[in-house]
Amino acid sequence: MTATPTITPTVPLADAPLEALRDAWGNHLVTLAREYPDLLVLDGDLANSTRADIFKDALPDRFLEMGIAEQNMLGVAAGLATVGYVPWISTFVPFLVKRALDQIRVVIAQPHLNVKMCGAYSGILTSKTGKTHQSVEDLSIMRAMPGMVTIVPADANELRSAMDAMMRHDGPMYLRVTRDASPVIFGPDHRFEIGRGVLLRDGGDVGIISTGVETIRALEAADLLAADGISASVLHLPTIKPLDVEAIVAVAARTGRIVTAEDHTVIGGLGGAVAETLAEHHPTRMRRIGWQDVYGESAPNDFLLEKYGLSARHIAEAAKGLM
Secondary structure, eight states: OOOOOOBOOOOOGGGOOEEEHHHHHHHHHHHHHHHOTTEEEEEOSOHHHHTTHHHHHHOGGGEEEOOSOHHHHHHHHHHHHHTTOEEEEEEEHIIIIIITHHHIIIIIITTTOOOEEEEESOSSOSSSOOTTTOOSSHHHHHHTSTTOEEEOOSSHHHHHHHHHHHHHSOSOEEEEOOSSEEEOOSOTTOOOOTTOOEEEEOOSSEEEEEOTTHHHHHHHHHHHHHHTTOOEEEEEOSEEESOOHHHHHHHHHHHSEEEEEEEEESSSSHHHHHHHHHHHHOOOEEEEEEEOSOOOOSOOHHHHHHHTTOSHHHHHHHHHHHO
């Protein structure tokens, strides 16, 4: 049997400070740029929302405003990458992954250029912007693209460490960034590794595998289950591709039951990736929490999480259904 990974300690949820990933992204870009003189930021006229404006104010000569022309922006980024720059893209997920998909595929992914694509306002919690801005399928698209590293951090500290790793990695990368402030569960010394999962809880009754800030709700679900005498493992996967197959198999082998949780469609995202992995390596009973082949709507966050089945309660109920 595959060995269980070491448990990574987290800040208790009740004590966790709040920080928006988009704010952490904008500030850490400035830090990285002072270390890497070849780093540039290209923005699609959304800097005040993505918080690329933090970078613009600090280093205006290295900020390129490309306007509402995302396809052109990706083409310019490809050109800059061919002459040694490291372009970081700033725009919303739906405008990046869908509107400019052909450019990503043909001029960045196929020649394997060193472009860092950052999709802001990811998932369901986009401040009442509605279905046009709630991206439910971006992970399915990007993880299917050959050579595309796909990263979904859980909090601001993991995001900063992931950005460090992105600068060290040569090749196309997609980073999914949320809008709203969320709990910081990792300490400042937390180290992200490309392709490495993080075991946050170790229980033998059921395994919860999650990604991004949905991991916060996975931890809350584990607490709900513990109150009912059910011991849950929580495996956080900050990298959807490459996937930590060994960690997934270890949790499945230990618990015999898996629930996946993601702020994304269950078709082709984390749930699909885990199901593919287990079907091939360790067939296991499982349930997938996520968007059920629907688009969203404009509404308050808590309402959306409940209506579309992404809350901690829904994760816990799915786990109980497997018992």
